[in-house]
Amino acid sequence: MYNKYLLITGAAPCVLEDIEAAFNLLPDTYDLMAIGLSAVDKYFMPIKYMATYHPAEIPLIKKRREAINGNTDYIVISHENKPGVDVVEPFIPPSGSSSHLGALYAIRIGYKKIILCGCPLTGASLTRSGAAYETFRTGWTAKLDKVKPFVRSMSGWTKELLGEPTQEWLNG
Numbered sequence: 001m002y003n004k005y006l007l008i009t010g011a012a013p014c015v016l017e018d019i020e021a022a023f024n025l026l027p028d029t030y031d032l033m034a035i036g037l038s039a040v041d042k043y044f045m046p047i048k049y050m051a052t053y054h055p056a057e058i059p060l061i062k063k064r065r066e067a068i069n070g071n072t073d074y075i076v077i078s079h080e081n082k083p084g085v086d087v088v089e090p091f092i093p094p095s096g097s098s099s100h101l102g103a104l105y106a107i108r109i110g111y112k113k114i115i116l117c118g119c120p121l122t123g124a125s126l127t128r129s130g131a132a133y134e135t136f137r138t139g140w141t142a143k144l145d146k147v148k149p150f151v152r153s154m155s156g157w158t159k160e161l162l163g164e165p166t167q168e169w170l171n172g
Contacts, residue, residue, distance in 0.1 A: 002048070005030040005170070006111045008102050008119060009047075011038030015118025018154035019043070022115050025165055033106065034074075035098045035119065037061050042118070044070045051077040051102030053095065058084035077105045096139020097121065099158075104143070107150050115165050120156020137161075 005026055009015055033049035034040045037057045040050060041064040050061060055078045062084075065072050076084055079091035079101060089105040096103075099119040106114050121136055140147065140161060152165040163169075 002109070002111065003029045003031045004111075005113045005115070006033060006106050007031070007115050007117050008033045008035060008051075008099055008106070009039050009042065009117045010035045010099050010119035011042065012118040012120050012122075012155070014120065014155045015039065015042050018117035021154055022117055022165065025167065025170060026115075031111075033102050035102060037064065039118065040065045040070065041068045044068050046071045047074045049077060049102065049105075050074045051089075051098050051105065053079055053091075053098045053101060055080060055082035055085050058082075077102060092143075094138045094142055095136055096143065097136035100136065100139050100143070100147075103147055103151050107147065112150055113165075113170055114151045116151065116153035116155075116158050116162075118155070119153060119158055121158050122156045 007022055007030055031048040032045060033051060034047045036052040037060060040061050058076060062072050076086045077089050078085045079089060081088050089101055099116060103114055148162055151162050153159040153162050
């Protein structure tokens with residue numbers, strides 16, 4: 001069973017600020033999804049899901065989560081059936097990053113109110129050899145009709161594309 005609201009948390013420097021701002025909008029119950037290696041150790045609140053396009057990193061992700069005394073009983077979502085993956089969310093090009101993968105899974109299982117925190121798709125990856133996050137924008141724009149009714153963002157380009165969460169949207 002899941003809550004009505006899901007926060008998808010990335011690793012951008014604004015993630016904790018975004019989470020705090022989202023908490024100010026939300027009621028007491030929500031679920032959390034962390035995105036990959038760089039996001040799992042940003043906070044110790046219990047996560048329900050972890051999504052990644054890099055399943056080879058799952059053991060390291062778990063170690064990083066353990067290092068902050070965070071839970072490790074989350075559901076692992078990836079695009080391919082590899083060791084440690086609980087749910088396969090099929091990849092349909094173009095990629096919109098692991099946050100997009102997580103959002104598509106959340107929509108598929110029934111979440112109606114999904115908020116991106118620390119997923120602005122601006123700047124360079126801290127763990128992917130400095131790869132530009134802007135390259136993932138095509139995935140979001142290609143599937144915009146599918147995600148926009150359900151997903152809002154707290155920051156950056158994704159906020160410009162999807163809009164930010166409002167009380168009207170959350171309660172609508």
